[in-house]
Each structure stands twice: as C-alpha cells, then as structure tokens.
Amino acid sequence: MNETFEQLGLNNTMLQVVDKLYFKKPTNIQVQSIPSILQGKSIIGESQTGSGKTHAYLLPLLNQIDESKEEVQLVITAPTRELSMQIFEEIKTITELAQKEQNWITRLIVGGADRQRMIKQLERKPHIVVGTPGRILDMVNEGVLSIYSATSFVIDEADLMLDFRFIDIIDELLVRSKKEVQILVFSATIPKQLKPFLNKYLAQPVHIKIKNGLTPDQMEHRLIEIKHQDVVQKIMDITEIIQPYVAILFTNSKESADDLGNQLAEKGLNVGVLHGGLTSRERKRMVKAILDLRYQYIVATDLASRGIDIKGASHVINVELPKELDFYIHRVGRTARAGLAGTAISFFREEDTALIEELEKKGIHFVFSDIKNGEWVDAKRFNKRELRKNIATKLDQEAWKQVKKPTKVKPGYKKKMKKQQERIKSRLKREKRNNNRK
Structure with a gap:
C-alpha cells in the first residue's frame, strides 16, 4: 500500500490538516474508505481497533462541509458519552487546524449535560451534530433540532450500538432523515444480528473489511498467574520494569477500580480512575484530564475499552481478565495503535483458562511470565x-x-x-x- 493522502481526493484545506496532524500515510481503512465517502457512497467499514476508522470518515466528511448553508449536514452517532466527546474533540482539532472555527459549527449532544443550555446552543443551526442516539432523538422530538437536511449519517462502533440496544433509536433517527442520506457504518466487527438493519437502510453499500489479526502484529501479550500474590505489589513490580508512558489498568467492576486506584495512589503513582459510576461532571472532567495526558496510570472498567482513544498508551494491564473474548480485544486495543508497538499484561486465575485457550485458538500468542529480581522471567504454562x-x-x-x-x-x-x-x-x-x- 503506497497511496498518499494526496491521491485520495481530499481538498487542499484537508491536506494541510493532515500535514499538521503529522499523519505520514493513510491506513488501510482510510485508503479504502475516503474515496468512496467523497463519492457519496454508503459504506460498511470493518477494521480492528486502532486502525484509524475515526479519521477515515471525519476527513472526507469535513472535506465537504458547505459553509454557505446554515443547516445540519453531518450527524455522527456513538454509543457512549466518552466516545462522542472524543469525536467532538477530534472535530474541534481539525476545525482549528483548518482555521474554520467561525465557519464550521459543531454541537455535542449527550446525556448528563445541561439540557436547557444544549437547547439554547441549538438556536444557531449547527453544520455537524455529534452525540449519543438517545439524546439526539430527544432534541429532535423537542423540536429544537432537525436532521432532515443531513447528507451523511455515521454509526460508529456499530456492534456496541447493537449490544446497548440503540439500533431502534437509530432507526427512529433515520426515519427523520432523507431517504437518500449517505450512511456510514464503522465497527471492529459486524455481528450477524445487525444485518437486517443494514439491509433495510443501506442499498448496495461498499463493504470494506480489512483482514488483520484480532490484535496488531506489533502487540506483545504477557500472562502472569496471580494465585495468592498481592495484586498491588505485583503491579508495582511491573511498573518498575515497564516504566510506561501511559498504562491503562482494567478491572471488571467500578468498586474494584475505585479500590485499586486508591491503593496505587497511596503507593505514589499518578492515577486517574474512569468508570460508569462517576457523575456526568466527574466523567467529563476525568476524560479531559486523560486526553490531556495528566495521568500516567488510568484504572478503568470496560467503559474505557470502547469509549476513549488515549494517545501514547504504551501498556494495558488486565488486573482482572474479562469474561468475554471481545472485551479482551477491545481492552488491549487501547495500545499498539496507529502502527505503534504496545504490550498487554494480564493477571490470570484458574477460572480464566477457558478464555485464554479460546484466545489462543483465535491466533493470539501469550508469553507466560513472572517477575524476579526486577526482571521478566519465563513461567510455566498452566498445567x-x-x-x-x-x-x-x-x-x-x-x-x-x-x-x-x-x-x-x-x-x-x-x-x-x-x-x-x-x-x-x-x-x-x-x-x-x-x-x-x-
């Protein structure tokens, strides 16, 4: 793949943005998506976590904003507030780099925000709407937002939309859109259960499927049998070895996340905690702090495995392995993004062996490890x-x-x-x- 952004059909403004973002060359999903989006085609884009899906649709869509029209032109839906906020921040960055702050109006529409303030902001019609399906529909039903003028409608993280049962809400939004609206569906996987919905709304879409492994080739997967060892001390031992730029530590519950965050903070680590139990204001503040790289260690639940792209996350530590294969993939996908290297370290217990064997069957190679005298050592595979x-x-x-x-x-x-x-x-x-x- 030798394509450059110049060959994909982007205008000069967007090419300058790409240059200022320090993107050297487009990723596979971007090469195959951008020309089709510019041509107005509906697409289904399937590609692994960290492969550049967000910019695969943002660059060509923002490329075509008509500043002369004061109406909604793009609707971008995401399953979580955190992901919506992240996409909104990416659009703000592109808008600033393009020097279009006064020309491109974007509104973030998510739950937890001040509803009256949101309604007030919508008095000036935005060009771009980003948010969660339920809150966007709420604003449409309120009569303060019309999406009928939109030429493009994005469904990001479509598989999670299905898991969260947001597809019916998206269905209601599309009923209020033009029949010929361009629909862009992006996801790491497209479940079979999503097919009836896709068949209903997407007539002859371009189906782009980037065939890669479950995780990037440059990712290392280590397993440590925790047994009766002190989890916090083991994490401290690991930090001495890896010296991460940013490490994300996953737990399976918000209670475990809070407890671990407090214990690590007591040990002197610079720790932020992110989970669904935080208030809307706390979550917003925490996400901004994380994106601003104020924390070296982030303790999180699976909320963050799908909701946030942390620049420079060098390591993921599964303090507790998830119960499902997909969640492991999404968690470790927070590192080794955009061609960079990354390491996933997981503590395992007896009950995790079925998941480990399932992941191995899917092609993931685990290195069984332990730490002795401040160094990694090989450990025996579980018997x-x-x-x-x-x-x-x-x-x-x-x-x-x-x-x-x-x-x-x-x-x-x-x-x-x-x-x-x-x-x-x-x-x-x-x-x-x-x-x-x-």
Whole structure:
C-alpha cells in the first residue's frame, strides 16, 4: 500500500490538516474508505481497533462541509458519552487546524449535560451534530433540532450500538432523515444480528473489511498467574520494569477500580480512575484530564475499552481478565495503535483458562511470565490436568455442601447421599460451562 493522502481526493484545506496532524500515510481503512465517502457512497467499514476508522470518515466528511448553508449536514452517532466527546474533540482539532472555527459549527449532544443550555446552543443551526442516539432523538422530538437536511449519517462502533440496544433509536433517527442520506457504518466487527438493519437502510453499500489479526502484529501479550500474590505489589513490580508512558489498568467492576486506584495512589503513582459510576461532571472532567495526558496510570472498567482513544498508551494491564473474548480485544486495543508497538499484561486465575485457550485458538500468542529480581522471567504454562483436578475437587466440595443430610439414618443412606452429590456436581458443571460462555 503506497497511496498518499494526496491521491485520495481530499481538498487542499484537508491536506494541510493532515500535514499538521503529522499523519505520514493513510491506513488501510482510510485508503479504502475516503474515496468512496467523497463519492457519496454508503459504506460498511470493518477494521480492528486502532486502525484509524475515526479519521477515515471525519476527513472526507469535513472535506465537504458547505459553509454557505446554515443547516445540519453531518450527524455522527456513538454509543457512549466518552466516545462522542472524543469525536467532538477530534472535530474541534481539525476545525482549528483548518482555521474554520467561525465557519464550521459543531454541537455535542449527550446525556448528563445541561439540557436547557444544549437547547439554547441549538438556536444557531449547527453544520455537524455529534452525540449519543438517545439524546439526539430527544432534541429532535423537542423540536429544537432537525436532521432532515443531513447528507451523511455515521454509526460508529456499530456492534456496541447493537449490544446497548440503540439500533431502534437509530432507526427512529433515520426515519427523520432523507431517504437518500449517505450512511456510514464503522465497527471492529459486524455481528450477524445487525444485518437486517443494514439491509433495510443501506442499498448496495461498499463493504470494506480489512483482514488483520484480532490484535496488531506489533502487540506483545504477557500472562502472569496471580494465585495468592498481592495484586498491588505485583503491579508495582511491573511498573518498575515497564516504566510506561501511559498504562491503562482494567478491572471488571467500578468498586474494584475505585479500590485499586486508591491503593496505587497511596503507593505514589499518578492515577486517574474512569468508570460508569462517576457523575456526568466527574466523567467529563476525568476524560479531559486523560486526553490531556495528566495521568500516567488510568484504572478503568470496560467503559474505557470502547469509549476513549488515549494517545501514547504504551501498556494495558488486565488486573482482572474479562469474561468475554471481545472485551479482551477491545481492552488491549487501547495500545499498539496507529502502527505503534504496545504490550498487554494480564493477571490470570484458574477460572480464566477457558478464555485464554479460546484466545489462543483465535491466533493470539501469550508469553507466560513472572517477575524476579526486577526482571521478566519465563513461567510455566498452566498445567491443564492439574487445573482440572483442582476444579473437580472444588466442585466435589461445593456439591457436598449442598447435599441434604437425612434427619434419620436408614440403610443405604450413604449411597443416596452420593447420588445426590453427583447430581448436584453435574448441575454445577453445567452452570460453570454456561457462565464461561457468557
């Protein structure tokens, strides 16, 4: 791929913006998307996290803003406030670099913001609307925003839109748009469940699918068996080795994130915490601080794995591995972005082995590691047979706890109790399998 931005059809203003952004050459998704978008075609863009999808649609769409028309021309929807805010900030940056602050009017429309202030801001019709589907629809229903004039409609992180059940809301927004509106759908993956919606609204779209691995080739994946070790101390040991530019530490709950953030701050680390339990004002302030690189360490829940692009994130540490494969991919996708190297370090426990094996089957190579004397050392791969034995023993013990003891001892009672224990054990096994699939 030897294409340059000059060959993609962008105007001189946008080429100057690209130069000021220090983009050397377009990514695969940008090469294949930008010309089609400039031609007004609807597209479905499928490409891995960190491959440049946001600028693949922002550059050509902003390239075509008609300053003479005071009406909504672009509607960009995202599943989270954080991602909406990030896209809004990217547009602001491009607008400033293009010296169009007085010409291109952009409005951020998300929940948690002052509603009356938002309504007041919409008195001047914006060229660009960015926000979450529900709040944009709220403003449309309020009568303060019309999107019928929009020529392009973006659905970013489409798979998450589906997970969050926002597709019905997007459906309502598209009903209020022109029939011929250009629809741009971007996502790391396009689930089958999304196909009926795509077939309904996109007539003969350009389908762009960039075939890469689940994660970038330049990403390193390390696994550390945590067992009974002190998690906070292990993190401190890791920080001594990696000396990150920015490290994101993921937990599975906001309670764990708060607890870990406090403990690391007590150890002297410069830590920010981001999760869905923060108030709207706190989240907005934290996202801005993170984007301004005020923190070297960010403790987060999966909210940040899809909602924010942290420039220079060199390391991701999964303090707790997620339950689903997709969440691992999105978490580690916060590093090794735009062709840079990155490292993902994950603590694992017995219950994580099914996920690890599933990721390995998908092509991810893990390095089993530990730390001794301030250095990385190789560690033994988990012993499947031993783990199965341990899990079986624990199931036996748990099943016996649930066996009902007879009030009167009768002949053959031990045999009956054993059968009862086996039935309970079988049920526990099934439940465990089902939980691992969730």
